[in-house]
Amino acid sequence: MAHIHLGEGSFPVTALIVWTLVGTGLVGGILYRIRKGGIQTHQIALGGIGAAASFAIFQLNIPIWGGIHMNLTGLVGILAGPLLGALIALVVNIFSAAMGHGAVGLIGANTLVNASEAIVAYYAFRSLMRMDWDIFPSSAAAATLGLSAGALLMGGIIVVSGVNGSALPRADLTIAVAGLVGLNMGVAVVEGVLTGFIVQFLASVRPDLLGLVPGDTDQGPTGVSA
Amino acid sequence: MESWKQYGALSGLFGLFLAAGLWGFNATGGALPWAKRSAQALQRGVQEGGGSVVDLGRGVVIAGPIRKGGLLLEFGGLVLLFSLVGIGIYAYVLRSTEGSGGDRTARQ
Numbered sequence: 546m547a548h549i550h551l552g553e554g555s556f557p558v559t560a561l562i563v564w565t566l567v568g569t570g571l572v573g574g575i576l577y578r579i580r581k582g583g584i585q586t587h588q589i590a591l592g593g594i595g596a597a598a599s600f601a602i603f604q605l606n607i608p609i610w611g612g613i614h615m616n617l618t619g620l621v622g623i624l625a626g627p628l629l630g631a632l633i634a635l636v637v638n639i640f641s642a643a644m645g646h647g648a649v650g651l652i653g654a655n656t657l658v659n660a661s662e663a664i665v666a667y668y669a670f671r672s673l674m675r676m677d678w679d680i681f682p683s684s685a686a687a688a689t690l691g692l693s694a695g696a697l698l699m700g701g702i703i704v705v706s707g708v709n710g711s712a713l714p715r716a717d718l719t720i721a722v723a724g725l726v727g728l729n730m731g732v733a734v735v736e737g738v739l740t741g742f743i744v745q746f747l748a749s750v751r752p753d754l755l756g757l758v759p760g761d762t763d764q765g766p767t768g769v770s771a
Numbered sequence: 772m773e774s775w776k777q778y779g780a781l782s783g784l785f786g787l788f789l790a791a792g793l794w795g796f797n798a799t800g801g802a803l804p805w806a807k808r809s810a811q812a813l814q815r816g817v818q819e820g821g822g823s824v825v826d827l828g829r830g831v832v833i834a835g836p837i838r839k840g841g842l843l844l845e846f847g848g849l850v851l852l853f854s855l856v857g858i859g860i861y862a863y864v865l866r867s868t869e870g871s872g873g874d875r876t877a878r879q
Contacts, residue, residue, distance in 0.1 A: 550806040551813070590864045593857030601850045604837055608829040610796055611822065612804035640849060645836030682777040686784055693788065708813045721812040724798035728808075731792010734785045 547658050547695035547729050549703065553648045560706035561650045568653030571660060572635055575628045591754065592629040595621040600637045604646060613732050618695070619688025620740045622663030623670045624754060630663025658699045666691025680748045685741030689733045696729030796824060806835065
């Protein structure tokens with residue numbers, strides 16, 4: 546559920562420019578790969594549904610750990626693949642910022658954070674499946690690892706950027722951010738378990754959506770064919 | 772891989788992360804909503820706090836900026852729009868692939 550919830554003007558302008566450029570570079574690279582490699586049509590549909598689910602749950606504050614929201618970016622990454630998963634992160638962040646949930650200036654940084662969750666979850670899931678893990682433990686662990694990767698990136702972005710108006714020395718800021726990252730890792734467990742149940746259910750009714758059909762020559766839901 | 776190894780590894784991962792979560796929860800103000808916790812921790816640093824980790828009495832609420840900004844209708848509309856578009860594309864893909872005997876690769 547990592548998401549930088551700071552208001553407009555919280556980051557120095559140079560940091561905003563850097564994160565926006567890096568985010569733009571990531572999205573540009575993904576669009577290039579999709580355009581070059583093509584895309585499985587059913588992945589577009591999964592991407593649409595994933596964006597709807599992620600956007601909806603993004604805005605719901607649940608009464609755990611003081612009040613947090615989930616992202617479902619781990620689930621989106623596993624289902625739609627790393628490329629479409631990253632694009633969904635962009636779409637969800639744009640619409641969320643338009644409604645005041647997250648600053649417009651931080652769309653680049655937040656897209657990087659959420660895209661990293663989808664990308665890491667996808668590759669962790671594929672790696673664990675190759676190691677002959679069952680569906681539930683592999684998807685739950687993959688989503689948890691993906692979300693914690695996003696939390697670490699979020700912390701890194703905040704520490705590197707600095708926060709306007711904060712009198713904290715960099716060392717104290719780092720410790721405070723570490724606390725936020727730690728909390729996010731606890732939240733990742735909750736979302737990881739939820740993701741595990743959803744993926745296990747989908748695998749039982751539509752294993753083709755996960756690229757788990759024997760003899761399926763696709764590379765799984767990467768969204769791209771070579 | 773044997774199940775006990777998988778679930779053992781998963782339990783270890785969850786245990787480690789839950790411990791980190793509990794430390795972060797207490798070190799950043801305790802039972803506070805995320806936005807308030809984030810702003811407070813980044814402005815004032817680590818502040819010990821307590822409270823219940825699970826507070827079911829508060830229920831599930833829509834994010835503050837939407838709720839307080841009077842954007843509930845827009846939020847509902849967007850969710851509905853996204854859902855309809857997603858389901859519509861899904862139905863279209865199912866119908867179009869039935870006729871062609873398999874999934875297709877679209878190139879832009």
